[in-house]
Amino acid sequence: MSPEEMGTVSRKARMTLAIASVAFVAVLAVSPFKDYFRSWKGYEKDYVKLAATRPDTKRLMADYHPGIDQIWLPEMKVVDRCTTCHQGIAEPTLMDPSVPQPFRAHPVIPHDTKEWGCTVCHRGQGPATEVAEAHEATVAWEEPLLPAGYLQASCGSCHRGDIPETPRLNRGRQLLGQLNCAGCHKLQGIERAEMLGPDLTRIGSKVSRSWIYKWLKEPHAVVDSSGNTVVDGYQTESEQRMPQFRLNDQEITALSAYLASLKKQAIEPYKYEPKVLATWEKRPDVAEQGEVRFRQMFCTTCHSLQVTRGEETKLIGGDIGPELTKVGSKVNGDWLISWLRNPQGYLAHATMPRYQWSDEDLYKVVQYITTKLIDPDLLTGVPELGEPGPEELALGQRLFTDKGCASCHLVQGVNPQRDFGPDLSALGDKNLSQLEFGSSKIPRNILAYIQAKIGDPLSVNPAARMPQYHLKPADLDAITTALLSMKGNTSRSGMERLTGAKPDRQFNPAGAFGELYERYRCDACHAFNGHGGTLAPDLSFEGSRANRQWIIDFLKNPQTLRPTLLFRMPQFNIPDQDAVVLADYLVTACQSRDVKPPGPGQAAVGPELAAAGKELYEVKYTCQACHTIGSSGGYVGPNLSNAGNWLNAAWIKQWLRNPQSLVPDAIEPHRSFTDQEIDALTAYLVTLKQSGMAPAKAGGGVAAAGGAQ
Amino acid sequence: MNLRFVALILILIAGLLLEGCHEKRVSATIDPQTAATAENANSPETAGSPEMAASESSTPGTAGSPETSSSPEASISAETAGSPAAAGESTPASGATSKPAFDIHKCYDTEAKWSDPQQSIPLNYQQAQGKRVFYNTCVWCHADVTPAGPSNRSNVSPMPPLINDGATLNQISDEYLQNIITLGGSAMGKSPMMPPWGQTLSQSDIQALIAYIRAVAEPVYEAPAHPSSQYMVK
Numbered sequence: 001m002s003p004e005e006m007g008t009v010s011r012k013a014r015m016t017l018a019i020a021s022v023a024f025v026a027v028l029a030v031s032p033f034k035d036y037f038r039s040w041k042g043y044e045k046d047y048v049k050l051a052a053t054r055p056d057t058k059r060l061m062a063d064y065h066p067g068i069d070q071i072w073l074p075e076m077k078v079v080d081r082c083t084t085c086h087q088g089i090a091e092p093t094l095m096d097p098s099v100p101q102p103f104r105a106h107p108v109i110p111h112d113t114k115e116w117g118c119t120v121c122h123r124g125q126g127p128a129t130e131v132a133e134a135h136e137a138t139v140a141w142e143e144p145l146l147p148a149g150y151l152q153a154s155c156g157s158c159h160r161g162d163i164p165e166t167p168r169l170n171r172g173r174q175l176l177g178q179l180n181c182a183g184c185h186k187l188q189g190i191e192r193a194e195m196l197g198p199d200l201t202r203i204g205s206k207v208s209r210s211w212i213y214k215w216l217k218e219p220h221a222v223v224d225s226s227g228n229t230v231v232d233g234y235q236t237e238s239e240q241r242m243p244q245f246r247l248n249d250q251e252i253t254a255l256s257a258y259l260a261s262l263k264k265q266a267i268e269p270y271k272y273e274p275k276v277l278a279t280w281e282k283r284p285d286v287a288e289q290g291e292v293r294f295r296q297m298f299c300t301t302c303h304s305l306q307v308t309r310g311e312e313t314k315l316i317g318g319d320i321g322p323e324l325t326k327v328g329s330k331v332n333g334d335w336l337i338s339w340l341r342n343p344q345g346y347l348a349h350a351t352m353p354r355y356q357w358s359d360e361d362l363y364k365v366v367q368y369i370t371t372k373l374i375d376p377d378l379l380t381g382v383p384e385l386g387e388p389g390p391e392e393l394a395l396g397q398r399l400f401t402d403k404g405c406a407s408c409h410l411v412q413g414v415n416p417q418r419d420f421g422p423d424l425s426a427l428g429d430k431n432l433s434q435l436e437f438g439s440s441k442i443p444r445n446i447l448a449y450i451q452a453k454i455g456d457p458l459s460v461n462p463a464a465r466m467p468q469y470h471l472k473p474a475d476l477d478a479i480t481t482a483l484l485s486m487k488g489n490t491s492r493s494g495m496e497r498l499t500g501a502k503p504d505r506q507f508n509p510a511g512a513f514g515e516l517y518e519r520y521r522c523d524a525c526h527a528f529n530g531h532g533g534t535l536a537p538d539l540s541f542e543g544s545r546a547n548r549q550w551i552i553d554f555l556k557n558p559q560t561l562r563p564t565l566l567f568r569m570p571q572f573n574i575p576d577q578d579a580v581v582l583a584d585y586l587v588t589a590c591q592s593r594d595v596k597p598p599g600p601g602q603a604a605v606g607p608e609l610a611a612a613g614k615e616l617y618e619v620k621y622t623c624q625a626c627h628t629i630g631s632s633g634g635y636v637g638p639n640l641s642n643a644g645n646w647l648n649a650a651w652i653k654q655w656l657r658n659p660q661s662l663v664p665d666a667i668e669p670h671r672s673f674t675d676q677e678i679d680a681l682t683a684y685l686v687t688l689k690q691s692g693m694a695p696a697k698a699g700g701g702v703a704a705a706g707g708a709q
Numbered sequence: 710m711n712l713r714f715v716a717l718i719l720i721l722i723a724g725l726l727l728e729g730c731h732e733k734r735v736s737a738t739i740d741p742q743t744a745a746t747a748e749n750a751n752s753p754e755t756a757g758s759p760e761m762a763a764s765e766s767s768t769p770g771t772a773g774s775p776e777t778s779s780s781p782e783a784s785i786s787a788e789t790a791g792s793p794a795a796a797g798e799s800t801p802a803s804g805a806t807s808k809p810a811f812d813i814h815k816c817y818d819t820e821a822k823w824s825d826p827q828q829s830i831p832l833n834y835q836q837a838q839g840k841r842v843f844y845n846t847c848v849w850c851h852a853d854v855t856p857a858g859p860s861n862r863s864n865v866s867p868m869p870p871l872i873n874d875g876a877t878l879n880q881i882s883d884e885y886l887q888n889i890i891t892l893g894g895s896a897m898g899k900s901p902m903m904p905p906w907g908q909t910l911s912q913s914d915i916q917a918l919i920a921y922i923r924a925v926a927e928p929v930y931e932a933p934a935h936p937s938s939q940y941m942v943k
Contacts, residue, residue, distance in 0.1 A: 016714060023718040108835040108916075149814030164841055165834075167818065477814070620895075625850070625865050625902040634864040635857075636849040660909065667846060670908040 040068070040129050043085040047103055056093050063091065068129065071117035080117035080126035082134065090114045110165070121154040122146055137445065142432045144445065146484070149477060153428060156485030160189050172482025175475055179241060183408035184421030184466075188486035197242070197408035199347050200259060205267050206335045206346075209260035210382045216252045219244055243467035251399055257388030258396025262411060270337040276359040280367075290368025293361055298558075298570040299324075301535070302352075302524075305373070318567055320351060320524060320535070328374035337366055353521040356573040404465055421466065426488030436461065450480045507531035513585035516578055525569075528590070535567055541592035541662060545651045550642075551583040552576075594661050595654045605683040613684025616677055626668075629688060637668060644689040652682045823873045824927055832924055839921025842914050843872060846906065865902050875926035882933075886919050887912075 044066055051060040064087060071080040088094035088103040090113055095105040106113045111121075119126040125141040128134035137144040146154065152169035162170045176187060180196040203212070219242040247255070280286050304317030306325040315323055331339075338345065340362060343352035388396075397414075400406055406416035427450070435449050440460045442452045449460070455476060457464035471479070507528045509517050517523070523532035526539045542551070556579050558569035574582070617623045626636035633639075643652075654661065656678045659668040673681070816831035820840055832840060843851075849861045851872045862869060870877045878886070889897045891912075893905030906915065923930040 019715055020718055023715075023721075027718075027721060107833040108913075108920075147814045148816055149812075151817060165838060167837070167841065620901065621904075622900075622902045625904075626861065634850075634861045635859065636861045665845075667849070669904040669906050671905060672908065 038129065039131060040084045043102060044087070047087040050088075050100070050103055054093065060088070060091060060093070070127075071114070073117060073120070076116075076120055078117045078120050078126060080119050081129055082118040082124075082126065083114070084129060085131075086118070089118075121151060123154070137432075147447070150447065150481050150484055153481045153484035156482065157428065157487045168478050168481050169485060171475070172478035172480070172485075175471075175479050176482055179243070179469065180408050181424075184404055186419070186423040186425045188425040188488065195349060195410065199410045200262060201410065201412045202262060202264050202346065204260045204263035205265070206331055206339075208332070209256045209385050210379045211330055212256040212259050213252055213382050213385060214379055215242075216245070216247060216255055243469045245403055245467045247399075247403070251395075251403075253385065254388075254392050254396035255399050255403075255405070256385065256396070257392045258400060261388070261393060264412070267332070267334045267338050269334045270341070272363055273359045276363055280360065280363050286364055286367045287371045288368075290364035290366070291372060293364050294368055296571055297355075297365075298568045301567040301570055318535070320533075324369070324373055326373060326375040326378055328370045328372065329376070329378040333366070333370055336369060337362065340366070351521055351524045353524070353570070353572060354519045355570075356575060358573070361573070404467075424483060425486055427486050428484040429487040438462075446484070447480065450483055451476060454479060505530040509585070509589075512581045513589075516582055520572055520574075536569065538663065539586065540590055541595070543587040543590040544592040544595035544648060545662075546586075546646055547648060548583050548587045550646045551586055552579045555579040555582055592654075592662060595648070595650045597648075597650050605679070605686075609680050609683040610687050611684075613680035613682070616681055617684055621671070640685060640688055642688065642690040643685045644687055647685065649682050649686050652685055653678050656681055820921075820925055822927070823871070823925070830925055832921070835917045835920045836924045837921075838914070839917035839919070839924075842910060842918045843921055846910065847872065847918070850902075865900075867900055869900075869903070872922060873925045873927050875928045875930060878922055879926055879928070879930045883919050883923075886922065887915055890915050890918065 047064065048061070051057050051064065054060055067084075068081055069083040071078060071083065083089055086102045088099065089106050091105050093105075094103060095107070097104070099105070117126065118124070122145055123143050124136075124145040125134050125138070125143070128141070132138075133141070135145045149168075152166040155163070155166045156169045156173075159166070162173065164170075173190065176182070176190050177193075180193075181187060182190050182192040183196045283289070300317035302318045302320035304315040304319065304323040304325075306323070307314060307316045315325075317323070335346075339352075340355070341357060342354055343350040344354065400411070401414065401417055404417075404420050406414050407420045428446075430446065432444055432446070435446065437444060437449065438461055440452065442448045442459065452459050453464075453466070454469060454471065457466035457468065507523065507530075508514065509528075522528070522539075525533045525536035527534065528538075529540050532538075546554075554569075555572075555574050556576070558571060623637075624633040626634040628634065628639045629641050651662070655668075656671075656673050658670050659666040660670055817834045818832040818837035818840065819829040820832055822828040822830055844856065848855050850865050850869045851862070853860050853862060853871065855861075862871075872878075885897075889899065889903065890910070891905060891907035893901070894903030895901035896905065910918070923932075
């Protein structure tokens with residue numbers, strides 16, 4: 001550049017500068033232009049237009065605030081701008097399906113949408129103001145909207161305890177427990193139970209090696225072509241707890257050799273009284289008699305049996321104990337007798353009660369089980385398994401821990417591998433980059449990942465150790481929901497304390513009652529002060545409800561109060577002195593504060609009052625719609641024919657005042673009776689007495705189950 | 710050298726203008742299905758205002774057409790054995806191919822149609838709570854099959870209507886249903902065998918129950934155009 005040219009600007013440079021300036025202005029102009037055409041502004045305009053067409057325009061416009069709207073909940077990590085476009089979210093008049101989205105009001109839910117925002121339940125990107133960014137996965141935000149079918153997962157992220165509003169989530173949590181997922185995985189809110197699968201320490205004394213081989217090969221659950229779970233060829237509602245492991249023949253042979261060698265203590269053959277044997281051994285109908293006894297004792301309350309009626313085959317009975325259709329071909333006869341006599345002798349924490357067997361009953365029932373509940377073809381296809389060699393045993397023992405058997409099954413002296421499966425307690429909060437998709441073809445999102453992992457573990461990881469479960473689609477969805485709800489301890493708000501699961505209560509009665517409580521395993525079905533099963537009535541207030549003599553009679557001969565019930569109290573053959581101990585404890589200790597015993601100055605009730613009560617029962621309140629007295633009435637409530645012997649008058653009065661105060665989930669409606677009406681109805685009910693009790697009908701409950709859903 | 714300036718500025722402009730599309734393309738590389746939805750969001754062909762159509766198809770709460778659906782399980786079912794066949798379980802769409810089939814995963818809960826258990830009725834949160842109340846409280850007399858087995862319906866006279874009996878219940882207003890459930894049959898001049906539930910169930914339970922009754926009604930319930938009166942239309 002020459003000195004003359006310095007300080008002057010060439011024509012070319014001027015041109016460049018001019019173009020650059022114009023371009024720069026254009027660039028600057030892009031911003032306001034783009035800002036003007038932001039999609040949320042379009043939605044706001046559309047909302048104003050929509051509001052103008054509604055009858056309540058004025059009110060809608062009073063609630064309308066232009067501009068970015070934000071809900072900020074720092075403790076919940078919520079920054080939601082969804083309401084910028086979803087303007088009508090809290091307008092009850094916009095709930096109609098004809099209102100176009102995004103303006104439709106949110107359906108009724110227990111939380112205020114304006115207070116909690118959207119992403120805490122729906123997920124997605126809260127701060128986004130673009131449609132796609134807010135709803136879908138982007139590079140910066142890997143969490144798209146949760147499909148509505150899995151929304152209950154979000155309920156479960158805060159509500160750690162089961163709430164009735166979330167059936168799918170509750171089912172999923174229940175399945176995670178039932179299917180023993182906690183054996184291998186760490187889960188949030190589901191603790192590993194003391195015993196998951198059966199204790200195998202002495203399995204060799206219970207079943208044969210051939211049976212173990214068959215079981216490992218086909219753990220008796222398969223899915224037919226239509227997706228139904230089929231157990232031994234018949235369809236069932238219940239999920240099978242033992243999944244299918246991918247084992248080859250050599251592995252199965254080795255495992256069966258190892259397991260069959262586990263016989264810590266041999267089972268002593270039981271010696272029947274010679275008199276009983278002499279009477280029953282030659283009776284041709286001994287198995288039939290055993291079946292009658294089996295049904296009379298209500299074994300089916302806990303155990304199911306395969307029943308074929310016409311074309312349909314299904315399992316009927318309870319699921320507390322294992323299904324028994326072919327148990328006679330499975331277990332060793334001496335083991336069976338010793339188990340029936342004392343289940344806790346074989347397995348310390350067995351749920352099975354210790355029955356008071358007479359030798360006669362024991363013989364009959366064992367004959368029934370070993371001659372009728374069998375399948376001669378059960379062990380076909382099992383090769384000849386000779387004496388196992390030491391290498392085979394060693395391999396079996398190694399496989400037992402390597403394949404994960406030890407994660408669910410206890411064998412004394414064998415330690416399971418720690419953390420066998422991955423920790424799932426924060427799975428719902430994982431980013432995509434934390435999930436190992438490998439070379440699988442499944443869509444890259446967490447829903448697809450979970451479903452593929454459970455539905456077919458090999459599809460994600462060809463070397464997966466996870467066994468194959470055969471789940472129905474609805475159950476797979478339920479488990480997915482429950483897993484998605486596990487987000488670790490992310491909340492700093494202390495919400496868990498308010499909504500957490502209730503800790504399991506303990507109830508450990510001492511003394512003579514405590515001994516019988518253990519023996520008959522009352523807590524398997526009944527709850528006491530918040531501890532125990534839910535199959536049978538909660539007995540926390542039984543002493544306020546029932547008369548002592550009635551309890552004694554019931555224990556000795558359990559009658560059902562509700563004829564439609566399938567599951568009834570088993571017949572334990574409780575001796576008189578035991579029944580008295582149990583009844584005395586219930587009457588003394590299991591009392592409700594709300595039931596006040598009558599004071600000393602109470603006037604005796606006359607027959608007029610009872611007659612007035614009968615009138616109220618039959619005409620004004622038509623109680624017969626739900627309760628049976630004598631031979632007529634409804635099935636919903638208990639049979640009241642023997643109410644006078646059964647119920648305490650004070651209980652009846654409090655029950656009529658407010659049934660839910662005594663049994664929180666009672667079906668009986670809470671009515672507003674006057675005190676006179678309560679006195680009259682009570683006077684009538686206590687006159688209802690039956691002298692002789694009808695014998696328990698055998699098989700009636702099972703027949704009724706055919707109609708059950 | 711100056712040309713280089715111009716080129717740089719032009720690139721800057723182009724970059725700024727394309728910024729919006731850029732992000733969508735990035736998401737397209739992650740999930741082709743998302744890209745389909747994003748493209749759909751830009752195409753104004755769908756009925757209604759373009760913005761509305763875009764949000765309709767990208768919100769999983771509302772059904773998108775099967776091709777553009779961003780639902781992950783629709784695609785998983787094709788590839789994984791034993792996983793739910795989302796499309797297979799849905800009710801048949803009413804003829805038109807553009808009308809999306811109801812997806813069982815896109816609603817809070819479902820109820821099998823009583824007249825045809827193969828079909829599912831989608832339930833929203835409130836209707837699902839009504840279903841729970843129904844199966845706890847009402848099923849004993851307002852259904853022919855109950856969780857415990859046989860129904861009590863035949864023991865009650867006059868026989869109570871089934872809960873899905875649209876022919877009877879569609880004639881009755883929400884307010885009348887609310888009253889008869891709350892106060893019982895005798896208070897409304899009907900059978901005293903219908904007890905009052907007002908002190909057992911909360912008002913929100915009863916409203917949920919009515920929402921459920923409307924959802925399962927056969928024939929389908931259509932809400933009145935005008936708010937109905939408190940009294941039953943005779």
